[in-house]
Amino acid sequence: MRFSYRPTHLTPQHRRRSLATNLRWLAAAATLLAVAGGGWLAFGYKPLWNPEQSAQINAARDSACQRSVTLRLGDNSFLAKPDQVCSWLHPVPQPTKQLSPQPLPSPQFDVNAITQWVHSCTSQVEKPAKNGSRQVDSKGHLVSLLKDPVDGAVVNHPNNLVSQIEKALNSSNGNVEVAAKLSPRKGGFDDTVVAAPAMPYAPQPQERWVDVNLTNHTTAVYDGTKAIYGPVAAVDGHAQAPTVQGIYKVYAKLDMQTMTGVGYDGPYSEKAPWISYFSGNFALHGAPWRSSFVYTPEKGSHGCVNLSVTDAKAIYDLISIGTTVVSHT
Structure with a gap:
């Protein structure tokens, strides 16, 4: 008969060795499992679409x-x-x-x-937007329009x-x-302050009159020495068709007219609103065909004073038959 001896008491050292051995076996088993197809348990695995x-x-x-x-x-x-x-x-x-x-x-x-x-x-x-440029007096009133703003x-x-x-x-x-x-985007103006132009006319107190400045290319309406509208930019006559100079009276007003004739650049026909005649065929009127009222010699009018439609209407409403018009350089 054989007897197998199995100690039931181990020293602490033997117990530690058995625990370490078991841990090593567990680690090895996990590695084998990963290699054999259990890769989803491996550290760092990223799932993928099939x-x-x-x-x-x-x-x-x-x-x-x-x-x-x-x-x-x-x-x-x-x-x-x-x-x-x-x-x-x-x-x-x-x-x-x-x-x-x-x-x-x-x-x-x-x-x-x-x-x-x-x-x-x-x-x-x-x-x-690009700013235009103009000259103004110390009160901010227009003296001369030099360049239009560009929106x-x-x-x-x-x-x-x-x-x-x-x-x-x-x-x-x-x-x-x-x-x-x-x-x-609206463009503004870069302003240069200059001296106000001298008064070209000695009006009676409260007398309403129109100033047409052919040097600065502006038009304004005054009561006595006080401007009640303007000055605003205007385009007067071309060098070959200059605007008349002198003191005149408004003698006719028309809210619309087709102006025809033969000018320095040949025949023309222009439908103009808010017309105020002051000397022969010379008049203040709106010029809807113009996009700019910066005066340039080569783009001057056929002799009339061209205004924006808004300005022509305002001036038309402020003056009457007999109102004085002073046209000067």
Whole structure:
């Protein structure tokens, strides 16, 4: 008969060795499990979409890449073609869970890429305003208009355009089209203060009269020595058709007339509003065909005093038959 001796009491040293041995065996078993196909337990493992899921995701992205975006800014139109729109897609996110099923990600567009494109479009149509220049007296009254201001343009609410495009791309199908209006940026004036011109006429107290300054190319209405309208910019006669000089009286007023004749530049026919005749065929009147009232010798009138329609109407309403008109250099 054989007897097997199994000690029931181990020294503390033996017990420590047995524990260490067991831990080493457990570590080895875990390694074998990972190598044999239990890789989902390994440290640093990232879950991936399986081939079928990847195919579905790519099909949705391919469909999103067939779309275009049209941006209309005022009268200007910009087109982002499908290949450009496709470049705005976010990368495909990987699954966040290892074993549990989860919905497939739909194509999502990068708002920063959309913003960059929208801003590149708006920068092509937005323009800064440019100031004009003029001479004024110490009270701020116009002495001479030297250069017109040039209005600029700004796109209304460009960030709203980004939001509209992003929402449409992420939540609907088909091509996208958005639009915005342009608002003007008004130009101002750079003023130079100069001495006020000398009074060309000695009026009676409270006498209403019209000053036509052919040096500074302005027109104003006075009561006595007080200006009640203007001075405003005016275009008087060309060197070959100068405006008459002297003291005259308004003898006729017409709210509209087609003025015809043969001038220094040939025959003309101009439909003019708010006409106040003061000497022969010379008159104060509106000139709607003019976009600028900065006087240049080569663009002078056929002899009349051309005013903006607004100024011509104001002066027409302030004067009457018999009002004095002083035309001078």
